[in-house]
Amino acid sequence: MSARLIDIARKTGYSVSTVSRVLNQKPGKYPVHEKTQKQILAAAEELGYRPNIIARNLRLRKTREIGMVVPDISKRFFSFLVKIIAKHLREFDYKMIVYDADEDTGIEKDAITNLLAKKVDGLIVCPVGVESRHLEQTIQSGIPFLTMDRCFEHLKADSISVDNYNGARIAVEYLIAEGHHKIGVIHGLQGTWPNEMRLKGYQDALKQAGIKAEKRYNQCDSFGTFNGYLEMHQMLRLDDPPTAVFFAGGYILLGALKAIREKNLNVPRDISFITFDDPTYAMQLTPPISAVAQPIEEVAAMAVKLLLRRMAEPDADIENVLLQPQLIVRDSVAKLI
């Protein structure tokens, strides 16, 4: 068993409160005799004293912990987000407790419940994205709360996300500008906010250019690699396949590339590709794939800023921040004009 305040107290002959005061060192708050301090500090060192955080948290009714829930930590977007946010929080002397919801609203709900029961000082949730009732309840609990990425429009809470709509739109507008008219889309999980926004961006870009959105050019299922693989094959089986395809996520792209290889086709000679997300490998592929990059670091920084503001001013106006993604042109789109 590790040393407690009372062990130091006994060893030095002082009381627990004196020991506590010395070890916490509120600047100039309580004056303690210098000799006393030295003895106590020495004893603490010798016993290897480490404060019991549980007891302290219970007493202070503060934890200096921020809870975070992500739908899939094995995806780089989220693990990187987690990393950067944790790093920022560290500067403010906050720890982060992350839970992986494994794309399951039930687990997400449990995670939030647990975090609330752990009395974290703030909560960041990247919702799985299909249900939000439990989030409403969480907001009611009054905890400083922030949704990220797969936000819900109706939720009365701060939020930060990437402008999925506009990102998709500039990607497709770029394809059109290069002379493409038969443009396909392979998107991800229906009903999720980013997916719907990306799809809408695609559709609006076509509409604006006077191009009809063909149903057969529209495939979807999930954001996974296997989905990309299957749907790409399906699209290639069409009598008049599209000349260019927009992918709603980097994993979809990966699967589509596999399908392309199997058909011995060449990008961009036979078909042009552009993807939402800019995974690390995109620029290393042959050819390097043009992409719409999400500003993850800015998202992380803004998240911390918003949450800390909410913690400092619980009654501040709700902010819903939308960050702009960036088009990165590489060599995967053929110029048709």
Next chain:
Amino acid sequence: MSARLIDIARKTGYSVSTVSRVLNQKPGKYPVHEKTQKQILAAAEELGYRPNIIARNLRLRKTREIGMVVPDISKRFFSFLVKIIAKHLREFDYKMIVYDADEDTGIEKDAITNLLAKKVDGLIVCPVGVESRHLEQTIQSGIPFLTMDRCFEHLKADSISVDNYNGARIAVEYLIAEGHHKIGVIHGLQGTWPNEMRLKGYQDALKQAGIKAEKRYNQCDSFGTFNGYLEMHQMLRLDDPPTAVFFAGGYILLGALKAIREKNLNVPRDISFITFDDPTYAMQLTPPISAVAQPIEEVAAMAVKLLLRRMAEPDADIENVLLQPQLIVRDSVAKLI
């Protein structure tokens, strides 16, 4: 403020202890009147009671939490490991608290200290890998403890890792079997266990085949993409560059591919590649890259098994488990014979 036991007690007229008993429901332990139970359960429901985990943990001196520290959660190897381990632990009703050490031993040390102070029931550390004194101290504290991946040989603790030595060895033996003699290596951070083991595997494979390990064919710096890029360029500048290169990590490969593209060279026509690690994109590259895959899921499962065993039997013999990686042959190695 959320409801406490005492709020339910006041509302129903029963005492705190009765309320606690009902809410914890030890099977057949304490008999409580059925009517009482119903009233209390109803009141709890109505007040939205959630037990305060901090108070409970303090009282029970158990947290049902496992701490985990990884050097870089944004790397897929670790984020995936975290995900799978957390999933397994969930089945045993344990939560996981993960911290990212950001490849910094100082942060790793702080993280461990904090986890210990939080009184987690067990601790899994994937060490940054350059220093281990603080790990020895951790072991002394008596907490069920496990190192993973970048283990230290001298540490008296359970450990689980991939056989980096053998993985590198079978990769290089494969290159030799295909007729290569001028074989380069670009490895990662010197002094870390996986790196040294992979390097030694490379060297021993050459030695066994009677091939001298040329110093100019050996480059290193870190496991990063940029390192791979620079070192590959350097190797290509040699008068007689190697005909095949073994990379100690998937990110290094990515950088090397970029260098290759810039020189307008072709894999495997001009040079052959094989890499340790099998990142998701390896099979989608052109050509698909042959690789040595780490059995991440087995590692995760074994980690949980070892830790739970240690928690159940603190005095069991120390186990150091080594799992075998697997050679995955794709199209990135030319047959020279």
Next chain:
DNA sequence: TTGTATGCGTTATCAC
């Protein structure tokens, strides 16, 4: 400058 007493919310031991 230091000590005493109290409470944070829970569970467990004991008595009734």
Next chain:
DNA sequence: GTGATAACGCATACAA
């Protein structure tokens, strides 16, 4: 069956 009561380890208001 149920209720007082005492910890768990810490930080603070108040006394001395």
